[in-house]
Structure formats: C-alpha cells, structure tokens
Amino acid sequence: MQISPEQLPHRLGLGSMVSGLDRIRSLLGVEAAQLKTPAGLGAIPYLRSGNDFVLAGAASSVENRAWTSRAPLVLADTAAHETLAGEQPRFADGRPIRFLAILPLALGDHSSVHLLTLADSLPRSIGMANRLATFALESFYPTRQESADALSAMRPQPNAALMDSATAAAGMGVWQCHLAGDALRWSAGVYDLFGLERGAPLRRDRIVAQYADASRAAMEEARACAIETGTEFRLDAEIFRADGQQRWMRLTAGVQLVNGYALRLFGTKQDITEERRLIDHMRHLAETDAMTGLANRARLQARLDFPEGISALLLVDLDGFKAVNDTYG
Structure with a gap:
C-alpha cells in the first residue's frame, strides 16, 4: 500500500507533522530536519524539511543504535566523533554534516519509535547542541504535556530518579x-x-x-x-x-x-x-x-x-x- 506524504501524518496520528518540521528547522537555524518512520509503513521512508541527506555506513549503524535503544544521540561535531570522523555523513550535494542529532520519539501509545533527525554543515558547541535537541522535542509536540511525555520516554527513568x-x-x-x-x-x-x-x-x-x-x-x-x-x-x-x-x-x-x-x-x-x-x-x-x-x-x-x-x-x-x-x- 502506497502512502502519500499528506496521508502519513494522519496514519501515524501526528497531526501537522510536515509543517512542524519546517517550524523546527526555521527556529533552530539548521539546514535539515527529517522524520524517519518505522519499517512497514509504506514506501515513504521519511518526511523531511530542508536539504536532503541519507545516513549510510557508520552513520547508519549509529542511527540504528539510537533507534533500538531509544536513547538520543547528539553530536556537536561529527568530525570529532571516533566512529564518524573517518566516514562523515554528507548531504545529497556532497557537503559534510557536522552537527547531527538523532532523537527517538515514542508517539501515540509509545509502542513504535520514530526518529527526528537534525543536521547542519556547521558544528555546534556541546551545550548548544544539547539545548537545540531539547528544544526541538519540545517544539515538536503540540501541547506541553505531550512534550513532557516525549522527553520522559527518552530518558532512562531509573537513572533519572536516582540523580533526582x-x-x-x-x-x-x-x-x-x-x-x-x-x-x-x-x-x-x-x-x-x-x-x-x-x-x-x-x-x-x-x-x-x-x-x-x-x-x-x-x-x-x-x-x-x-x-x-x-x-x-x-x-x-x-x-x-x-x-x-x-x-x-x-x-x-x-x-x-x-x-x-x-x-x-x-x-x-x-x-x-x-x-x-x-x-x-x-x-x-x-x-x-x-x-x-x-x-x-x-x-x-x-x-x-x-x-x-x-x-x-x-x-x-x-x-x-x-x-x-x-x-x-
């Protein structure tokens, strides 16, 4: 079954997701924002805003690890990452991706995980990279409660409770x-x-x-x-x-x-x-x-x-x- 970009947000129960990606990319000043959906949802692999890119090789392995562990991965500068330094991810036009944030989202009943990915050709400081990722999640959800639920789902709860x-x-x-x-x-x-x-x-x-x-x-x-x-x-x-x-x-x-x-x-x-x-x-x-x-x-x-x-x-x-x-x- 083929699913159009207009049908996909409704199929996932995500509302105006395409406009949401555009808003996030504009607010954060990044070149690209993508939403990758779980396998089996049809021919559309992701929704995207801005420059196109595909994570392959080492970057694909990192993406899969974030997906299966439901743990966010925020790289202030991929050139400094031990796994990606020698095989940097790139935009479709060949430019290297320096800032990369891969953010798992537990949506709907939290049974399926989607990936919100932010990318830019300029690196960020570590503090700024983490703040941008957090703001992206909070902007992504239409209500504060949904934002809080998403952030809560991302965090390892026992460790967070212990730290608290x-x-x-x-x-x-x-x-x-x-x-x-x-x-x-x-x-x-x-x-x-x-x-x-x-x-x-x-x-x-x-x-x-x-x-x-x-x-x-x-x-x-x-x-x-x-x-x-x-x-x-x-x-x-x-x-x-x-x-x-x-x-x-x-x-x-x-x-x-x-x-x-x-x-x-x-x-x-x-x-x-x-x-x-x-x-x-x-x-x-x-x-x-x-x-x-x-x-x-x-x-x-x-x-x-x-x-x-x-x-x-x-x-x-x-x-x-x-x-x-x-x-x-």
Missing part, C-alpha cells in the same frame, strides 16, 4: 523557566529547598514572593540582564520557605537562545544556609574582641576604609587606665 534523589539529598536541584508564560519546572531538590510539596503546581509570582526584598530585587535585575544579553549569572539569595524558615540558596542560571532570542532560563538552586552561617561566624570572630564582644581594630580599620553613611572617630583619653588594663585585661 541524589541531588535532593545534597540540598540542591535543577530548574527551568520557559519565558513564554513563565512556566516553571523543578526537580525534587528545589521543591524541598522552598518547603513545597514535590510535584505541586508552580506559579512564578508566588515563588518570587518567597525571596527576601533585597534578594528579590537583585534576582530580577540579574534575570532581566540575562534575558536581554544572553549571559549566565550566579547569585546568593535569601528566601523564606513556605513554613517561614529563612534559608540561603545559590542560584545559577543559563540562557537558551534560539535565533538570538531567549527561549528559557535553566540552572541549579543549592541550599547554602550552613555555609552562610559558617562564613558569618568566622567574620564575627575575625572582627570582634572575644572578651568584650566589641568591634576590634580590624573592624575599625574596615569601617575607616569603607565608611557607611555619616561616620566619625572619637578618641577618649582616660587617666590611669593603663594600670587597670594591665591588671584586669
């Missing part, structure tokens, strides 16, 4: 914020840090309200700068858990850019409360007299070097005080 538990036990977690709608996703460790039930719905306005005023202002300023310039940032912020307990966290954030525009922020949040307490204690010991608890000479010198507001130095001369000091300390 390990990072939560260490007082840290990973987060991301899709800038279209400020949709948040957290791992278990971030829920624990903010004192919220794991998996509870997240609203950014409520989360931001848990920041102390000064930390909230600093975070919003750093966030706006990151979105505008595409630069990463790190910030130590004071927050208050849902139960009112004060905590300190270290926030790191990166920016995913698509065609020069910020798509989302992502990073880690780590509980550093004990670290801050230790630093504050050490600072107190360094700047105060152990017997009287008063500021010592180091603290005085620091205030003189960096005066805060209106400052003054008062000198008092007490007659006969030396004898008291020598006797009683």
Whole structure:
C-alpha cells in the first residue's frame, strides 16, 4: 500500500507533522530536519524539511543504535566523533554534516519509535547542541504535556530518579523557566529547598514572593540582564520557605537562545544556609574582641576604609587606665 506524504501524518496520528518540521528547522537555524518512520509503513521512508541527506555506513549503524535503544544521540561535531570522523555523513550535494542529532520519539501509545533527525554543515558547541535537541522535542509536540511525555520516554527513568534523589539529598536541584508564560519546572531538590510539596503546581509570582526584598530585587535585575544579553549569572539569595524558615540558596542560571532570542532560563538552586552561617561566624570572630564582644581594630580599620553613611572617630583619653588594663585585661 502506497502512502502519500499528506496521508502519513494522519496514519501515524501526528497531526501537522510536515509543517512542524519546517517550524523546527526555521527556529533552530539548521539546514535539515527529517522524520524517519518505522519499517512497514509504506514506501515513504521519511518526511523531511530542508536539504536532503541519507545516513549510510557508520552513520547508519549509529542511527540504528539510537533507534533500538531509544536513547538520543547528539553530536556537536561529527568530525570529532571516533566512529564518524573517518566516514562523515554528507548531504545529497556532497557537503559534510557536522552537527547531527538523532532523537527517538515514542508517539501515540509509545509502542513504535520514530526518529527526528537534525543536521547542519556547521558544528555546534556541546551545550548548544544539547539545548537545540531539547528544544526541538519540545517544539515538536503540540501541547506541553505531550512534550513532557516525549522527553520522559527518552530518558532512562531509573537513572533519572536516582540523580533526582541524589541531588535532593545534597540540598540542591535543577530548574527551568520557559519565558513564554513563565512556566516553571523543578526537580525534587528545589521543591524541598522552598518547603513545597514535590510535584505541586508552580506559579512564578508566588515563588518570587518567597525571596527576601533585597534578594528579590537583585534576582530580577540579574534575570532581566540575562534575558536581554544572553549571559549566565550566579547569585546568593535569601528566601523564606513556605513554613517561614529563612534559608540561603545559590542560584545559577543559563540562557537558551534560539535565533538570538531567549527561549528559557535553566540552572541549579543549592541550599547554602550552613555555609552562610559558617562564613558569618568566622567574620564575627575575625572582627570582634572575644572578651568584650566589641568591634576590634580590624573592624575599625574596615569601617575607616569603607565608611557607611555619616561616620566619625572619637578618641577618649582616660587617666590611669593603663594600670587597670594591665591588671584586669
């Protein structure tokens, strides 16, 4: 039975897949996007957008491995890959494919796996290559839930659960914020840090309200700068858990850019409360007299070097005080 390109998306239950491939290729700035279907679906081997290519030889073996294992394969530069370096895949016009992402998709009832393949003649950095692949999957599905299901189906769940538990036990977690709608996703460790039930719905306005005023202002300023310039940032912020307990966290954030525009922020949040307490204690010991608890000479010198507001130095001369000091300390 012959299946036309117009019939194939409907046969697979994929909706407007052809237009979806065009959209992905345009957004990511890659030369080609292909969807390869399982064997036995007819004479059409794949849907494609952009330049044509066929993975053969070593590249075909790599493709089959991704297909059978359902594990994504993202190559930032095929010229640096030990298997493909000597036999680089090529476009139909003979140009070598440098960036290659082979992404298994479990569609419909997840009983069959399809491959979404992205290709470009220019290599990418490792971080950018992985971000492009992730964004391709999330753009590919018409709803956020389907996107989440696809990403979940790709990941080795036992290892992901183990990593989530390990990072939560260490007082840290990973987060991301899709800038279209400020949709948040957290791992278990971030829920624990903010004192919220794991998996509870997240609203950014409520989360931001848990920041102390000064930390909230600093975070919003750093966030706006990151979105505008595409630069990463790190910030130590004071927050208050849902139960009112004060905590300190270290926030790191990166920016995913698509065609020069910020798509989302992502990073880690780590509980550093004990670290801050230790630093504050050490600072107190360094700047105060152990017997009287008063500021010592180091603290005085620091205030003189960096005066805060209106400052003054008062000198008092007490007659006969030396004898008291020598006797009683």
